[in-house]
Amino acid sequence: MPLTGDSTILVPVDVSVAEPPDQVIFDLLASVDLVVLGYYPVPKQTAPAHLKEDHEDEAAERLANVVRSVAAGRDHDVADVLVFTKDRRDTIDRIAEQYDCDAVVVPGVADAIDRILVPLRGDVNIERIVSLVGALLRAGDATVTLFHSVPEGVDPSHGEFVLRGAADRLSENGIDPDRIDWTLSEGGAAKRAIVDLAADYDLVILGETEPSLRDRIFGAVLTPIIDEIDTPAIVVRDIQ
Secondary structure (H helix, E strand, O other): OOOOOOOEEEEEEEOOOOOOOOHHHHHHOOOOEEEEEEEEEOOOOOOHHHHHHHHHHHHHHHHHHHHHHHHOOOOOOEEEEEEEEOOHHHHHHHHHHHOOOOEEEEOOOOOOOOEEEEEOOOOOOHHHHHHHHHHHHHOOOOEEEEEEEEOOOOOOHHHHHHHHHHHHHHHHOOOOHHHEEEEEEEOOOHHHHHHHHHOOOOEEEEEOOOOOOOOOOOOOOHHHHHHHOOOOEEEEOOOO
């Protein structure tokens, strides 16, 4: 099912720290339902129950403060869930599945969201990615660059077809073509190219890659990219 205004986006927030998350992402997602996951990291040698007993009230108050700030003036739902966890990535995967979230936010640093980078891997998950990009562009004034990398020795015409097709879908959905650009890279490493490009953008939208629930969001393809960029990211889940 394509993403719509009734879509649900998961936003993980580390409630072990007092500093609130960057509001710019929440502002960008004002037109969708949110699930704010307040997670409290538990060290490997510590029993979650003991840490929860000592810090649950503090963590719950921090999460409540975030939700109150996010929900103010919104027409869409904001749900929250608090988890003490030894495995943040597993928790994010589990909660995203439990709440049937369409996408997951990976926090980063951005003063404003003016330029969005969208790497596309062929036709994989492309309809859902383009649908979300369109919704975000309609909610603001940002521009988007669609990106595809073609391995050495591969005919670049298919990559160009993918990019032009995605750009056409955005235009058909009411996005001004002047706000849409695309870039085709030939012969280089896709991961390195995305990391390098991300430095010039305010947000990166990526597609989920792994076929299994475990590590679907933070899988072998996306993790090196997410770990190397400071830019906020949104991972669009490949829900069948």
